[in-house]
Amino acid sequence: MSSFIPFDRSQPYLLPPDLKSWLPADDMAHFIVAAVERVPMTAFCVPVRTGGKAQYHPRLMLALLIFSYANGIFSSRRIERATYRDIGVRFVAANLHPDHDTIAAFRRTNRTAIEAAFAQVLLLARETGLLRLGVVSIDGTKIDADASKYRSLRYDRIRALREQLGVDIAKLMEQAEHADATDSDPQALPEELARRETLKAKLDEACARLEADAKAQAEAARPAYEKKKAVYDAQTGRRGRAPKPPDDEPPPERQISLTDPDSRLMRRSDAHEFRQAYNAQAVVCAEGSQLIVTTGVVATSADAPSFTSTVLSMENTIGLPKTVLADTGYANGQAVRDLRKKGIDPLVAIGRPRARRPYDFRPPPENKEPRRITEPWRLAMKDRLETTEAGDVYRLRKQTVEPVFGIIKSIMGFRRFSLRSLAKVTTEWTLVALAYNCKRMTRLHAA
Numbered sequence: 001m002s003s004f005i006p007f008d009r010s011q012p013y014l015l016p017p018d019l020k021s022w023l024p025a026d027d028m029a030h031f032i033v034a035a036v037e038r039v040p041m042t043a044f045c046v047p048v049r050t051g052g053k054a055q056y057h058p059r060l061m062l063a064l065l066i067f068s069y070a071n072g073i074f075s076s077r078r079i080e081r082a083t084y085r086d087i088g089v090r091f092v093a094a095n096l097h098p099d100h101d102t103i104a105a106f107r108r109t110n111r112t113a114i115e116a117a118f119a120q121v122l123l124l125a126r127e128t129g130l131l132r133l134g135v136v137s138i139d140g141t142k143i144d145a146d147a148s149k150y151r152s153l154r155y156d157r158i159r160a161l162r163e164q165l166g167v168d169i170a171k172l173m174e175q176a177e178h179a180d181a182t183d184s185d186p187q188a189l190p191e192e193l194a195r196r197e198t199l200k201a202k203l204d205e206a207c208a209r210l211e212a213d214a215k216a217q218a219e220a221a222r223p224a225y226e227k228k229k230a231v232y233d234a235q236t237g238r239r240g241r242a243p244k245p246p247d248d249e250p251p252p253e254r255q256i257s258l259t260d261p262d263s264r265l266m267r268r269s270d271a272h273e274f275r276q277a278y279n280a281q282a283v284v285c286a287e288g289s290q291l292i293v294t295t296g297v298v299a300t301s302a303d304a305p306s307f308t309s310t311v312l313s314m315e316n317t318i319g320l321p322k323t324v325l326a327d328t329g330y331a332n333g334q335a336v337r338d339l340r341k342k343g344i345d346p347l348v349a350i351g352r353p354r355a356r357r358p359y360d361f362r363p364p365p366e367n368k369e370p371r372r373i374t375e376p377w378r379l380a381m382k383d384r385l386e387t388t389e390a391g392d393v394y395r396l397r398k399q400t401v402e403p404v405f406g407i408i409k410s411i412m413g414f415r416r417f418s419l420r421s422l423a424k425v426t427t428e429w430t431l432v433a434l435a436y437n438c439k440r441m442t443r444l445h446a447a
Helices: 029-036 058-070 076-085 087-092 100-109 111-127 153-183 188-234 304-312 333-341 376-385 390-396 403-410 423-445
Strands: 137-143 151-155 255-257 264-266 275-285 292-296 325-326 347-349
Touching: 029 058, 029 087, 029 111, 058 076, 058 087, 058 100, 058 111, 058 390, 076 087, 076 100, 087 255, 111 255, 111 333, 111 423, 137 304, 137 403, 153 188, 153 255, 153 347, 188 255, 188 403, 255 264, 275 304, 275 423, 292 304, 292 333, 304 333, 333 347, 333 376, 347 376, 347 390, 376 390, 403 423
Parallel strands: 137 325, 325 347
Antiparallel strands: 137 275, 151 255, 264 275, 275 292
């Protein structure tokens, strides 16, 4: 007959429990609490109150957010629930229970504190010898926005709906005046009218935003047009087609989301479906630690426009690397020249290799003539990557940055932003990278 350990769930504690003793000595919670203590109070956005209920300490709120994100808890309501049910969260929150509104407001308004904590963790990693800034890898991944792609409209459709809503609103106004004259229920029509007016206001705002973006792009492209036009006018004899001036009117197919106007329809590749998403950028240490050293978010599916700004954002935090590895999506001559001016050696893939298994189940693709490379910097980069030394260094890219995205999406479970607008999702992506770094450093210390 087997014996069992006796238990009694109704047994009260004789002494108050010490939550720290319930966690292992190498638990990530201890590291996060210690790291957040290094963040200066001036980095936090603390509202000034002259009375009322006392506020939660900002260091407690920041540690709570980091620990929750590191454990795959992203919703403010789930974080609030975890302060009651999760031992690690209860320890980090000092057995306090901030409500979800307080957590959400702190996450929205404390971008500076999150960035300061991100920098402090990296400085701590460098002090302990875990981080070395020699070679880094950069890549981007598509993260879903907090918006449905079915709420994204084309510019021509927005204009048609605005006209239709204008007619419908005018008819409803006539019906409302008639209802007032006949002394019938005045509450039926105004509610329906309000819904249409709200929708029309959203369409007006989206249309104005598209038109403003188109004008800004036209103004940015005008100097290049003027230069081409001057060259064309200076030619004599038979001439070709005149350069087309930039159009400040949005094209009919240009789309915008009514829920999150900053997000865009994009897809991972030609084999994937379109998603309403952002392009999250990360620069990862390729010297063994696999820590994220800087982040960025752009609202374009292309990676090249953000290449320079993302890498150079490290200059004011932990310094610039010596070499940066990037795939073919970052191939841009101006970006390569700008990085070299800063003393950074970029290794960028030229062309997209089509590696296939020896016995692939899919039929072989049609033979296409490879793209002809004519730019001198591309030819020089291609020749350099074919050397043994540069090729061995470049192979570090795939085994450093891509596993980081796999851990964030599959292990931590972060596949969708909780906030809206480019500024707010940039803050949240920094918070995700900070949580990942804390997990990674805890594991490196344990090893």
